[in-house]
Amino acid sequence: MTVEQLVKLMGLGRVFGNGNAEITGIQHDSRQVTAGDLFCAIPGFRTDGHLYCTEAYARGAAGFLVEREDAIPSGASGIVVDNARLALAGAADVFYGHPSGRLWMVGVTGTNGKTTTTHLVRAVMEGSDVPCGLTGTLHTLIGAESFKVVRTTPEAPDLQRILRHMADRGMKAAVMEVSSHALALSRVDHVDYDVGVFTNLTQDHLDFHKDFESYFRAKALLFERLGQGTEKGPRAAIINGDDPYAPRLVALTHVPVLTYGLSNKNDLRATQVRVTSRGVQFLAHFPSGVQQPVEFGMPGGFNVLNALAAMGVGYVYGLAPEQMAEALARYKGVPGRFERIDEGQPFSVIVDYAHTPDGLENALNTAREFAMGKIGVVFGAGGDRDRGKRPLMGEVAGRLADFTVLTADNPRSEDPMEIIHEIEPGIKKVHGQWQVELDRERAIKLAISQAQPGDVILIVGKGHETYQIYRDGTIHFDDREVARQVLRELKRS
Known part of the structure; x- marks a missing residue:
């Protein structure tokens, strides 16, 4: 595809230089x-992509x-637009x-719940022989292949490339996590969604959105x-x-709405909920009048809602409730999402x-549903967030846990102890019991x-993360590995 063809299909931008320059890919990272x-060249929060055009040209960029206009290297082809981030999404959609x-x-x-819900959607779709790709926080799944991801919702070129791969590999459907950042930063502009799923809205990412209303408005864009x-099937x-x-x-x-939840006012609801340390059981009531028993191996009352959301997607598509329940019963769980470590x-x-x-x-309320004794929690808070x-x-920890161990959790550029000092007033407020151990491995040992x-x-x-980010670098760290090792040592002692 040439620069000129790309501009014509995008319907915006002015071409400078050789409009016949051939484009074979799209990148937003000069490296x-x-x-x-x-x-x-995207103006970012920490730097400006326009500063790296010369570097990109040296690496072989065929267009910009x-x-x-002055950012286009001498002799190179370029497209000048008013908003590069918006144009990037359109260019990626056209190119792929x-x-x-x-x-x-x-x-x-x-x-909360995006990762689990997307995996459950894929499970119910594929359980009814509908090939379904997935992309989100953990990975991208296409058939039997799994690919690493950099962020929950990829930048537009990466996302469009993933979707193209899914379509070329014969996927009939695709399910993806859509972060508020992605919506606010136009990463998913030009993605043609048929169904939007809303899990919940509670405080997070206010370092980016500044206030809760802005956070809601970003989510609402979907x-x-x-x-x-284009109408490709049912919309909801x-x-x-x-x-x-x-x-x-x-x-x-502007599309039909299906509500789900535990209260009687919802179109799709759950009753007779039972939570154990090994999973949940409930009765799903569908708008058609069908009542379907459901049982699957992911503990937590909140996973009842995630399962209902997934079954709602399947119901809109036309899948049979019984088949969806069978798929959920076979599903083994999402890594790092209320994952049991059993030795x-x-x-x-x-x-x-x-x-x-x-x-x-x-998480704490779910633990209380099956705990026979006390509940202890190990946690911290991410730095620069x-x-x-x-x-x-x-x-929350002081109110619902019997004891808490505060520790480091990706402190990034911040002092881990300062982060803990900002957590402690909340525990003090409710007269909770806590200990401090900055070393996360020792903190896990202390709790166990x-x-x-x-x-x-x-x-x-x-959860699933296998690293710990500090000011001076990133180290390998997996809560699951550490907990399993501690339990094995305890067993041997």
């Missing part, structure tokens, strides 16, 4: 540019998408042949845009009707990704060493 790429137009697209957004693209907004923000989302979307010990050790006040509360949630998480038969030890915040 990743290879010969033939179109380099998109810029906001300033509008792949979302070939897939039944499901976008899942919300503060639902406002539903139904604007599938919304957690028990969340306080549900009515606002229902009012602003034969007489108490429960669970690793979870909970890193918000609401997520932590859900929303500081306002730190005392709130402390308050206090466990008695019937107790539950929750290790939260990192």
Whole structure:
């Protein structure tokens, strides 16, 4: 595709230089540019992509998408636009042949539950012989292949490339996590969503969005845009009707709405819920009148909601409730999402990704449903992120856990002890019991060493992550590996 053809199909931008220059790829990171790429210069939060056009040209960039003509290297071809980030999404969609137009697209957004819900959606779709690709926090899944990801929702060129690969590999549907950052930064502009799923909205990412209303408005963009693209199948907004923000989302979307939840007001609801340390059981009531027993091996009352959301997607697509229940029963679970670490010990050790006040509360309340003894929790808070949630998480832990061990959790450029000092007032407020151990491995050992038969030890915040980020570098660290090793040592002693 030439620069001129790309501009014509995008419907915006002015061409400078040789419009016949051939484009063979799109990049937004100058370090990743290879010969033939179109380099998109995006003004960022820490630096400006326009400063790296010369570097990209030296690496073989065949063209440039810029906001300033003077950034185009001498002799190079360029496209000048008013907003490079918006244009990047359009260019990527055009270059990769509008792949979302070939897939039944499901976008899942919300503060908590996105990862689990997307995996459960894929499980129910593929359990009914509908090939379904997935991309999100953990990985990209296409058939039997798994690919690493850099962020929850990729930048537009990476996302469109993934969707093209899914379509070319014969996927009929695709489900993806849609972060608030991605919506606010136009990464998913030009993705043709058929279904939007809303899990919940609680405090997170206010370091980026600045206030809660802005955070909500970013999430709402997904639902406002539903139904604007090519009709490839059923369209719907599938919304957690028990969340306080549900009515606002229902009012602003232009497609049919299916609400789900535990209360009677919802279209799809669960009753007879039973939670154990090994999973959940419930009865799903569908709008058609069908009542389907469901049982699957992911503990937590919140996973009932995640399963309902997934079954709502399948219901809209036309899948049979019985087949969906069978698929959920076979599903083994999502790494790092309320994952049990079992070495034969007489108490429960669970690793979870909970890193918000609401997520932590859900995890602790779930543990209380099956704990026969005390509940201990190990957690910290990420550095260079929303500081306002730190005392709130402390308050939740102090109120719901019998004892807490505060430790480091990706402190990044911040002093880990200063982060803990911002968590502690919340625990003090409710007169909770806590200890401090900055070394996360020793913190996990400390918590497990206090466990008695019937107790539950929750290790939260990192979940599937296999690293710890400090000011001076990143080290390998996996809560699951550490917990398993501690339990094995305890067994030998």
